[in-house]
Amino acid sequence: MWSAITDLVNEIKTCEKAGATSAAVAMAFVCIDTMTYLSLPDGRETQGRADFIAWVNAFLKGHEDQPYQYRGLDVYGARCAMLHAFGSDSDFH
Secondary structure, three states, rough: OOHHHHHHHHHHHHHHHOOOHHHHHHEEEEEOOHHHHOOOEEEEEEEEOHHHHHHHHHOOOOOOOOOOOOOHHHHHHHHHHHHHOOOOOOOOO
């Protein structure tokens, strides 16, 4: 199971090294989706918006001295914009 996660992270690094920043960002959102899925309670096999938002709120933390701290709702909006519209604006915003 861990190899799938490390493979995803390596894909992000490969994209970034190649200068494919948009692909790296898209892969980062895919990675968060995967982590959200893996953290579902026993018996659940599908995830939704609320699961993604809750995962980000629980686990995606900026360094404490940074002025911005991630909010699940904001990250979900960015995810939707990137993965569904390949941009920075979506209906969700």
